[in-house]
Amino acid sequence: MKYLHLVLANLGRHKRRTLLTIASVALALFLFASLRTVVTTLAAAAQFGSARRLVSTNATGIVFPLPLSYANKLQATPGVEAVSWANWFGGRYGDNKRFFAQFAVDPASYLEMYPEISLPEDQKQAFIRERSSAIIGRRLVDIFGWKLGQDVTIQGTIYPGDWTFTIRGIYTPTDAVINDDMMLFQHEYLEERTGRPGQAGWYVLRIDDGDQSASIAKGIDDQFRNSNAATKTGTEQAFNASFATMWGNVSLLMGTIGMAVVFAILLVTANAMMMSARERTREVAVLKTIGFTDRTLFGLVMVEAGLIAGIGAVLGLGGAKLLYKSTNFNAGGFLPGFDVTTSTLLIGAGVTLLLMLASGLVPAVRAARLPVVQALRRVE
Amino acid sequence: MKIPLIYNLRSVMQRPTSTAFTAIGIGLVVAVFIGMLALANGFRAALTRTGSDRNALVLRRGADSELSSGLDREAVSILAASPHVAPGPDGRPLFSAESYLLIPLSRRGADTNAVANVVVRGVAAAAWQVRQNLVITEGQAPVPGRNEVCVGRTMALKFPNTDVGQALRFGGRDWAVVCHFTADGSSFESEVWGDAEQFQPVFRREGFSSASFRLADPAAFEEAKRVLEADQRLQVDVYREAAFYAEQSEVLGRILEILAFLITSIMAVGAIFGAVNTMYAAVAARAPEIAVLLTLGFHPRSVLLSFLVESALIALVGGVLGILLVLPVNGVVTSTTNWASFSEIAFSFRITPALLLSGVVFAAVMGTLGGFFPAWRAARRPVVQALR
Amino acid sequence: MPLVEIRAVDKAFQRDSERVEIFTRLNLDIEEGSFTALMGPSGSGKSTLLNLVAGLDRPTSGSVRVAGAEVSAMSPNQLAPWRARHIGFVFQQLNLLPVLTAWQNVELPLLLTSLSRRERDERIRLALGVVGLEDRMKHFPRQLSGGQEQRVAIARAIVADPTLVLLDEPTGQLDAKSSQDVLALLSRLNDEFKKTIIMVTHDAHAAASARTVLHLEKGQLIERQGAMA
Numbered sequence: 002m003k004y005l006h007l008v009l010a011n012l013g014r015h016k017r018r019t020l021l022t023i024a025s026v027a028l029a030l031f032l033f034a035s036l037r038t039v040v041t042t043l044a045a046a047a048q049f050g051s052a053r054r055l056v057s058t059n060a061t062g063i064v065f066p067l068p069l070s071y072a073n074k075l076q077a078t079p080g081v082e083a084v085s086w087a088n089w090f091g092g093r094y095g096d097n098k099r100f101f102a103q104f105a106v107d108p109a110s111y112l113e114m115y116p117e118i119s120l121p122e123d124q125k126q127a128f129i130r131e132r133s134s135a136i137i138g139r140r141l142v143d144i145f146g147w148k149l150g151q152d153v154t155i156q157g158t159i160y161p162g163d164w165t166f167t168i169r170g171i172y173t174p175t176d177a178v179i180n181d182d183m184m185l186f187q188h189e190y191l192e193e194r195t196g197r198p199g200q201a202g203w204y205v206l207r208i209d210d211g212d213q214s215a216s217i218a219k220g221i222d223d224q225f226r227n228s229n230a231a232t233k234t235g236t237e238q239a240f241n242a243s244f245a246t247m248w249g250n251v252s253l254l255m256g257t258i259g260m261a262v263v264f265a266i267l268l269v270t271a272n273a274m275m276m277s278a279r280e281r282t283r284e285v286a287v288l289k290t291i292g293f294t295d296r297t298l299f300g301l302v303m304v305e306a307g308l309i310a311g312i313g314a315v316l317g318l319g320g321a322k323l324l325y326k327s328t329n330f331n332a333g334g335f336l337p338g339f340d341v342t343t344s345t346l347l348i349g350a351g352v353t354l355l356l357m358l359a360s361g362l363v364p365a366v367r368a369a370r371l372p373v374v375q376a377l378r379r380v381e
Numbered sequence: 382m383k384i385p386l387i388y389n390l391r392s393v394m395q396r397p398t399s400t401a402f403t404a405i406g407i408g409l410v411v412a413v414f415i416g417m418l419a420l421a422n423g424f425r426a427a428l429t430r431t432g433s434d435r436n437a438l439v440l441r442r443g444a445d446s447e448l449s450s451g452l453d454r455e456a457v458s459i460l461a462a463s464p465h466v467a468p469g470p471d472g473r474p475l476f477s478a479e480s481y482l483l484i485p486l487s488r489r490g491a492d493t494n495a496v497a498n499v500v501v502r503g504v505a506a507a508a509w510q511v512r513q514n515l516v517i518t519e520g521q522a523p524v525p526g527r528n529e530v531c532v533g534r535t536m537a538l539k540f541p542n543t544d545v546g547q548a549l550r551f552g553g554r555d556w557a558v559v560c561h562f563t564a565d566g567s568s569f570e571s572e573v574w575g576d577a578e579q580f581q582p583v584f585r586r587e588g589f590s591s592a593s594f595r596l597a598d599p600a601a602f603e604e605a606k607r608v609l610e611a612d613q614r615l616q617v618d619v620y621r622e623a624a625f626y627a628e629q630s631e632v633l634g635r636i637l638e639i640l641a642f643l644i645t646s647i648m649a650v651g652a653i654f655g656a657v658n659t660m661y662a663a664v665a666a667r668a669p670e671i672a673v674l675l676t677l678g679f680h681p682r683s684v685l686l687s688f689l690v691e692s693a694l695i696a697l698v699g700g701v702l703g704i705l706l707v708l709p710v711n712g713v714v715t716s717t718t719n720w721a722s723f724s725e726i727a728f729s730f731r732i733t734p735a736l737l738l739s740g741v742v743f744a745a746v747m748g749t750l751g752g753f754f755p756a757w758r759a760a761r762r763p764v765v766q767a768l769r
Numbered sequence: 770m771p772l773v774e775i776r777a778v779d780k781a782f783q784r785d786s787e788r789v790e791i792f793t794r795l796n797l798d799i800e801e802g803s804f805t806a807l808m809g810p811s812g813s814g815k816s817t818l819l820n821l822v823a824g825l826d827r828p829t830s831g832s833v834r835v836a837g838a839e840v841s842a843m844s845p846n847q848l849a850p851w852r853a854r855h856i857g858f859v860f861q862q863l864n865l866l867p868v869l870t871a872w873q874n875v876e877l878p879l880l881l882t883s884l885s886r887r888e889r890d891e892r893i894r895l896a897l898g899v900v901g902l903e904d905r906m907k908h909f910p911r912q913l914s915g916g917q918e919q920r921v922a923i924a925r926a927i928v929a930d931p932t933l934v935l936l937d938e939p940t941g942q943l944d945a946k947s948s949q950d951v952l953a954l955l956s957r958l959n960d961e962f963k964k965t966i967i968m969v970t971h972d973a974h975a976a977a978s979a980r981t982v983l984h985l986e987k988g989q990l991i992e993r994q995g996a997m998a
Contacts, residue, residue, distance in 0.1 A: 025651040064483045161443040249717035265409040268402040269655035276662045391868030669863035678853025
């Protein structure tokens with residue numbers, strides 16, 4: 002460490018080159034962290050789910066509804082503690098530039114089922130009481146400037162016409178993976194306006210013993226196998242996981258790009274280190290003449306490579322973490338809870354180490370092995 | 382350019398490793414650039430090809446996709462009888478009422494949790510004439526009244542039990558696969574087609590989702606649209622088929638393109654920094670040569686141009702390398718969910734000559750930007766200093 | 770009229786906070802067809818003087834006229850083409866572009882003219898012939914000896930038929946034999962081809978080849994007869 006000033010002096014000899022190289026490393030690691038976070042965020046969404054919640058959909062396909070009459074039968078099933086349901090509304094707001102999910106739910110049972118959707122008690126009660134009310138995620142307040150008590154009109158697509166709701170509650174998710182930009186309104190309102198008996202898009206059930214989920218699910222599916230609408234029941238986690246896969250092979254895409262990025266930056270860094278190495282022959286010779294060991298010189302070069310890679314890494318990885326955290330980024334609602342995880346940071350650190358080795362090794366070995374006499378001859 | 386190009390070419394070869402590293406760095410950026418845009422391109426192309434300018438698509442008013450739309454039998458018969466529908470060679474209207482359903486199926490070789498929502502389209506015989514560019518490549522069209530389906534090309538590639546002669550199971554029933562079809566690379570190739578009338582009882586769906594018909598006069602689309610939308614019995618929206626499907630590709634297509642530009646911009650800055658480093662080192666190493674050139678009487682701007690060209694050349698080589706690297710990806714089939722219609726759509730990477738050209742131009746721009754300040758420095762350095 | 774007229778020229782450098790004066794109120798005439806050697810201790814400013822004549826540097830004050838043109842007043846944009854036309858310059862080392870052959874190096878000044886390819890080839894052949902290196906024209910600098918490199922540099926310096934040939938320590942890096950060859954060549958250029966030559970050197974033996982020897986000492990020029998029998 003007492004030689005640190007030598008390393009710093011070397012770096013300072015070509016400040017511009019040093020700064021540009023550090024900047025390249027920072028950019029590359031920023032990109033790397035961002036790409037990997039897409040993958041980890043999707044994975045987190047895929048893994049989210051309470052062990053005690055099951056989701057029941059129509060076995061034919063998710064776009065087919067289930068009869069509301071199932072609610073009682075499900076409630077009566079042994080092992081089932083609570084039942085709720087929801088319908089996808091799929092409406093458009095304004096110019097539809099910012100998509101957000103809308104669901105028609107049974108307010109009391111749905112909010113009880115999802116304590117993660119947290120809002121003040123009085124707002125909750127207002128939502129349950131008022132037929133044409135809705136609750137919204139707090140991000141919608143930021144995006145559209147909506148306020149409590151305000152009327153909001155949505156254009157229905159599946160259910161045609163203009164639908165007006167009064168905002169009676171603003172919820173905050175207790176888990177970042179849950180979208181904070183949904184709108185929930187009353188299922189009965191949907192029934193009332195369409196004039197048709199209601200259906201459930203899917204059911205959510207809470208069971209008393211998480212270990213029994215497989216057998217309870219099978220029991221439910223057996224129960225409805227031969228009726229009009231057979232069910233497919235599974236854990237909430239399985240349900241969420243299947244959505245995550247709908248994107249396609251995202252991890253392959255992100256991974257490939259990530260590799261290209263890292264490799265490109267490796268070249269830039271190695272190039273810079275090589276250039277420094279060529280110019281340092283004289284100094285190495287002089288240092289060796291003074292009495293510095295080969296090992297020390299090896300170390301000096303590696304530390305130089307390490308500093309460049311390390312500072313770049315801190316800037317890039319740290320920058321990514323800070324940026325996404327502070328802007329509460331969620332990719333327009335598609336990637337809720339977008340946050341650089343510790344594993345990404347660790348892998349980033351690993352990449353940095355790799356960078357340091359790959360770019361510093363050859364110059365370091367050369368410096369260590371440089372025959373003093375030959376080098377001094379070049380000094381003239 | 383006064384200073385001979387051979388000087389730049391040979392000088393570049395004097396530092397092969399440095400040049401190679403810089404070129405490859407730029408090449409990687411170009412490869413990612415072309416690859417991602419090819420992805421967006423392919424996705425858009427699949428959807429754009431799906432619709433025809435000669436057809437109109439009818440959805441229920443307010444519906445934003447075939448999925449959320451519904452047309453009852455009465456509406457369908459009113460539409461079919463419209464004079465705006467072109468008659469076919471046999472006199473019957475070129476009109477196709479269709480059911481649009483999404484069925485969960487597992488992809489080949491994937492775990493069963495990974496389901497894709499595949500489009501199963503219930504059609505009548507007319508659909509094969511109305512929808513464009515359909516070619517049955519194997520087997521015979523499904524016979525109405527039978528539990529038979531025809532599978533699109535990419536669907537057959539990616540999902541099991543889809544060979545002609547096999548049985549595909551969905552909706553609690555087995556359906557015999559009797560043919561495969563292609564559709565000029567459009568999104569129909571990701572679909573399964575069967576008899577609409579057979580689907581209705583199975584899926585408990587009365588009526589249809591949408592209707593597509595050949596315009597009697599394609600130039601009179603606006604007229605047809607006005608008349609049909611004004612019809613009080615109907616409550617429909619009418620679109621030009623081509624425009625509608627192109628619109629469906631907007632959101633995801635735009636996302637992919639923005640992603641492409643964002644990622645490659647950041648990468649490009651890194652690569653440019655690499656080029657800057659390389660060129661500064663080159664200028665420094667060749668200071669005596671620059672002094673000679675200036676002394677001989679070459680204009681400083683000739684020197685500037687010379688180094689700019691050198692940098693651009695290195696970048697161009699990189700660009701070509703990048704293109705070679707990314708070309709194999711062309712035609713590779715991949716799939717995703719088009720959130721606009723919630724359906725699985727398979728499409729292939731599509732590299733066009735225009736895209737390759739823009740990749741090359743991109744490389745040249747990176748090289749020129751990277752070389753600018755070093756070249757400027759080379760030209761401006763007073764000869765006397767260079768001589769010391 | 771002298772080919773080169775230097776009048777009341779001052780030249781000073783700023784080195785950090787110190788102002789170093791190289792020469793003050795220097796006067797010098799160089800006649801056409803002369804062969805002048807400029808000698809002096811290291812740091813005396815002889816190279817600087819050469820640079821002033823070539824328009825590579827500007828005096829702090831005073832005037833430098835070459836072939837009637839006020840070189841000290843020209844802008845860099847004007848100097849480049851002027852130099853191309855009037856000056857042939859040979860440095861002590863690193864004259865040649867290492868990636869070009871001898872032929873291509875000699876060709877460089879001609880690229881700044883409007884001569885046709887055939888005319889250029891003719892002149893290059895001529896120039897290389899004068900310096901005696903036609904058989905090496907396709908060689909790269911690293912394949913030539915130090916002396917041969919300098920002779921190629923001289924060929925390049927004369928190929929465009931400049932008004933003046935300026936050389937800065939041309940034999941500084943050469944062994945005795947090569948120096949001899951180069952100096953003989955310079956004498957021939959001056960005797961036979963009537964080239965005006967100004968040569969900076971610290972080597973008295975080299976200076977002996979010249980007709981006139983000037984010494985630059987303490988910022989002043991002192992002429993000493995250098996003509997050898």
